[in-house]
Amino acid sequence: MSAPDDIPPTPLPAPLDAEGGRLQGVAEAATVPSGTGPSVALMASSVMIDARVGGHVAAHHPLGTSTGHLVELRGQWDLLVRRALDVSTLAVELAALSEPEFLSLSAWLQTAERELPFRFLSVHAPTKDRELPEDELVARLCALPPAVDAVVVHPDVIEDPAAYAPLGRTLVIENMDGRKATGRTAEELRPFFDALPEAGFCLDVPHVGSVDPTLAIAHELLDAYGERLRHLHLSSVDEGCHHVPLTPQDEELFAPVLSRCRDVPWILEADLPAR
Template identity: 55%
Template sequence: MPRRPPSALQPAFPLLALGGRLQTPTRPLRSALLAMHHPLGASTGYMDFSRGDWAGMVERAVEVSTFAAELGALGEDELLGLVAFLEGTPRLPFHYLSVHAPTKRRRLPEPQLVALLNQLPAIVDSIVVHPDQVTAPPDWRALGRRLVIENMDPRKTLGQLPEHLAPLFAALPDAGFCLDVAHAGAVEEDMDVAHRLLDAFGARLRQLHVSSLRAGRGSHVPLYRKDEARYARVLARCPDVPWILEAPPPRR
């Protein structure tokens, strides 16, 4: 039986541009695992080519999903622009919206960074933070339940294992958890760490980061087919939370 041409594939999601009419998707999802999940969203963190153009990055995130998105202010210098963009009350379609807090080019003292993050409008559901950025947990309590701590990959000195994160969560009882599946998979090939993280912090789980990692470099790349199979049992434990793609949707 001949394969259907790509043009005959149905778009995976209804598409909604910020302005104007519905557009045709640029990248319909071909991964059955991703296409079956709801809600799914894109992180603007992988959109290096549009850095600083928040409206443009949101448009690209909308092309992946109108339901969820993560706005990545990974460099501290990007955060002010993001705050200003959101204070302009853009008409965003997302039901779930997270912001990735800065991890690079940090200059502000921690209390000031927290204060700036706390200025993010209430439509931001989660503020994802790397554990190595939290040196004074009491300062971060101001973010309340919006604070979400992410597990780390092996390149960091800490933050990969449940025992690394437990003291942080003990100090921040309202904080949520973001499971970065690729990070956990880089710690142990068999995904045991991911299961242990879910065992320990599953009740706090707010979202996933889903991607593969480029071998040796640790950068996020579109989900490999082999990782789909490797992650499957972990993902099956998380059917109810948004999955945020940290790389473009796979085109295979």
């Protein structure tokens, strides 16, 4: 962005840290170059300068929750959706992590889909207690109501990538955490995306952190598959890679990655901590 010649460069304010103090070393790039017409913007991303209460994650639009962390309500879809609506009426991920859960969700959605207000509706496909043959599972995923915008699949449970092709652009493949043997990096995900050119990508940010605390892999994933990005999973993880509420440290660490994903829904995989 430029300003006319007679306007001195205007530094943008540094972002506030968790205590309300200014973060150092962030706003230096935020000066306005001279020029008579619109030109290159040299400024911090809005994610970096957002100082609204609750931090930039709480301010993101659209933000929604996964029902996966609401363990006490597992399988009670009416109640899970009601809890999800408390976070957002715009975006949600209905997590059916086991096959029996998926079957109950599938049946519930057939009757409930018209009543769901969400503008982004994702379903997390089962990752455990799998008994259905893969092609039958895919057929059932394909039969989900058209209101479902994304079906998230873990690559480590995919036996034959080509079997998932009927899902088209609804299929979204998620990067895996450090406990898994595959699907963690751009290179490990390549066979899946090569076999499924229409498939989208779900970036699980803390999963990357469990593989690479510097998050360089997150940028590699976005460089490789950013065009396919449909949504984001967001939380912190504990030492056992379980999703836990996002810490202020992670929120700051994740900011450069999140600033490349400002358009897609961010799905919380744990409660947002109270501020």
